[in-house]
Structures are given as C-alpha cells and as structure tokens.
Amino acid sequence: MYLFIARRLASNVVVFIVVCSAAYSLLFLSGASVALNLLGTDATPEQIVAKEQELGLDQPLLMRLGAWWAKALGGDLGVSWYNGQPVWESIMNRLPMTLALVIASTLATVVVAVLLAGSAAVHRGWPDKTIQVLSTIGSAVPNFLIAIFLVAVFAVQLGWFPAISTISAGAGVGDWVTSLALPVIALTIGSATAVTQQLRNGLLSQMDADYVRTLRSRGTSGLEILTVHVLRNAAPPTLTVLGLQFIGMLGGVVVIEHLFALSGIGSLALTATSTSDTPLVMGIVVYTILVVVIVNLLVDLLNAWLNPKVRTA
Structure with a gap:
C-alpha cells in the first residue's frame, strides 16, 4: 500500500511541475504586451519599457520561470501586479465560496446518483428508461443554461431565491443556503447525469452476477445485497467519474459564479x-x-481500498 501511495504521489508531482511550467510559459507566448495591458493604451513607450524592467519582463522566459519556481517552492507566489495584494491572501479570501459551492454540489451529486441509479437497477422497466432519458437531456444541456432557466423561474418569477448572491461579511447560514441553492442545483444536474449513468451500469452488471444469486438463495435481503455487496463492487469506476466531475466543476464555477455574482475563485480568475x-x-x-x-x-x-487489485495495477 505504501508503494502504491508513493507511485501516485510521484506521478502527481511530475504533473504539477509540467502543468505549472507550461501555464507560465503560455502566458507570455501569446505576443501580447503585459506591461501595456497593465498601464493602459495611453502609456508611452518609455513607460512600457520601465514597467517591463520593474516586473522583470525584460529577462529571458527561462530565467523568469526559474525565478518563479524558486519563490513558489518557498511558498511565495508573489503579489498581484494589479492591486499589490499578496496572491495567497487573494486566493484564501475567495476560497471558502468556491469550496462551499463545489463540495455541496458534489455531495448532492452523490445523493442523487445513488438514489436514481439504485432505483433504475432495482425496478428496471420504465423507471430505468425514464432515468436514462433524463440523464441524456441533463448531460446535453450546459450548466450555465440550466442556471439561467433556474434564475428565470425560481428567482425572477417565483421569488423563492435571490437572483444574485446576498452573501457578505458576517452573513448567516440562511444567506449562504439561499444564495448557493440555485448554483448548486445547476452544477449538480450536469454532474449527476454522468455519475448516475456510470453507477447504474455498474449496479446492473453486478446485480446479474453469480454471487448475487448465491446471496439471494441464502436468504439475504435485497437491501443488504444492494448496499453492502453490489454498491461496493460497482463503486470504483463511479468514484473515478465522480472525481472527474469534481475537477470539471472547478472550471464550471467560473461561469456560474459570474452569473450569480458569487465572490469565488472563478470570478477572481476572470479578473486576473x-x-x-x-x-x-x-x-x-x-x-x-x-x-x-x-x-x-x-x-x-x-479505489485501492475497495479493490485491492488496483494496488498492483
């Protein structure tokens, strides 16, 4: 198990280094003048040159990348070129909003997927077909369109929820719940469709396995078979899809936060x-x-805990 963890950590470290280096390089390969964007179109050539020297943009890209890594490895990500605020401080101020949104959406996705996939696997027939149709529709519609529809119906027409966030400094639980309800639903619908389909397929394949018939012949209840045995064996592929959906939400929140005026990492990324x-x-x-x-x-x-074979894969 320790060797398995070490291999995964090593591969993730490589990914971290490669992606960070590629992202930093791509920021300066577009040909656009960063100094001009910061100073505005009224800046003189002399001011642009002075700004580039101040920010170190006159140095070769590899030198700038090396200097960034030297500071980043020490925990220093620098200060914003726009407002002079430390980068970590800016991120930590916005992090609670984004984490609350993504974690709540993920938990809702798990609940919805388990209920729908379990119903499809147990009852089959029309419930299964209905869930498949709804899953196909949900996966085809972008979450920002779902968000606009939810705002139009539940915020504008019915007035049940605010159209934009009412969360401010010292906001209570009620403000957080009402402000995040519609964004969470918008993110959950798209995410739950993929997870539900994967879990439904896994449950159906497990329900037809020989060990399930053996358990039934021994008098084991259907609920115990589903929750203790079938769900555990169908979980590993579903966990992988759920992880991908969680990661996808990190990109999806950019538009959702903008639509609902939520002060999270997504809106910060747009500004930066x-x-x-x-x-x-x-x-x-x-x-x-x-x-x-x-x-x-x-x-x-x-996955390694649920399926020991993964550890040696």
Whole structure:
C-alpha cells in the first residue's frame, strides 16, 4: 500500500511541475504586451519599457520561470501586479465560496446518483428508461443554461431565491443556503447525469452476477445485497467519474459564479486574466492543480481500498 501511495504521489508531482511550467510559459507566448495591458493604451513607450524592467519582463522566459519556481517552492507566489495584494491572501479570501459551492454540489451529486441509479437497477422497466432519458437531456444541456432557466423561474418569477448572491461579511447560514441553492442545483444536474449513468451500469452488471444469486438463495435481503455487496463492487469506476466531475466543476464555477455574482475563485480568475495579472493567474493555477492532485489521490486511495487489485495495477 505504501508503494502504491508513493507511485501516485510521484506521478502527481511530475504533473504539477509540467502543468505549472507550461501555464507560465503560455502566458507570455501569446505576443501580447503585459506591461501595456497593465498601464493602459495611453502609456508611452518609455513607460512600457520601465514597467517591463520593474516586473522583470525584460529577462529571458527561462530565467523568469526559474525565478518563479524558486519563490513558489518557498511558498511565495508573489503579489498581484494589479492591486499589490499578496496572491495567497487573494486566493484564501475567495476560497471558502468556491469550496462551499463545489463540495455541496458534489455531495448532492452523490445523493442523487445513488438514489436514481439504485432505483433504475432495482425496478428496471420504465423507471430505468425514464432515468436514462433524463440523464441524456441533463448531460446535453450546459450548466450555465440550466442556471439561467433556474434564475428565470425560481428567482425572477417565483421569488423563492435571490437572483444574485446576498452573501457578505458576517452573513448567516440562511444567506449562504439561499444564495448557493440555485448554483448548486445547476452544477449538480450536469454532474449527476454522468455519475448516475456510470453507477447504474455498474449496479446492473453486478446485480446479474453469480454471487448475487448465491446471496439471494441464502436468504439475504435485497437491501443488504444492494448496499453492502453490489454498491461496493460497482463503486470504483463511479468514484473515478465522480472525481472527474469534481475537477470539471472547478472550471464550471467560473461561469456560474459570474452569473450569480458569487465572490469565488472563478470570478477572481476572470479578473486576473482580463488584467494580465500573471502572479495571480499562476496562483490560481497552483491552487487548481493542487485540488486536482488531492482529488485524484483520494480517488486512487478509495479505489485501492475497495479493490485491492488496483494496488498492483
């Protein structure tokens, strides 16, 4: 098991280094002038040159990349070129909103997927067909269109939820729940469809296995067979899909946060990109990759616990 964990950690470290280096390089290969974007179109050539020297942009790309890694490995991601605020501070101020949104959506996805897939596997027939149709429709519609529909119906027409976030400093639980309800539903619908389909297929294949017939012949209840045996054996592929959906939500929240005026990492990423704020963009890249690495490692560990064969794969 320790060797398995070491292999996964080593591969994730390689991914982290490669992606961060590639992201940093791509930020400067577009040909656009970062100094001009920061100073505005009224800046003189002398001001642009001075700004490039101040930010170290007159140095070769490899030297700048090496300097960034030297600071990043020491925990220093620099300060924003736009407002002078430390990058880590900017990210940590926005992190609770995004984590609350993504984690709540993931938990809702698990609940919905287990209920729907379990119903399809047990009852089959029209419930199974209905769930497949709904899953196909849900996976085909982008989550931002679902969000717009939810706002139009439940916020504008019915007035049950606010159209934009009411979360502010010192906001209570009620503000968090009402402000995140529609964004969570929008993210959950798209995510739950993929997880439900995967879990449904796994449950159906397990329900027809020989060991299930043996358990039934011994008088084991259907609920125990489903929850203790079948669900455990069908879980590993589903966990992989769930991990991918979690990672996908990190990208999906960019649009969702903008639609609902949520002050999270997604809206911060839009601002940093539009202002050519390279240190802040790289800070968000580091945060995103760390989340991806942690999620992938947790999925691998859970799969190894559920299926020991994974450890030697």
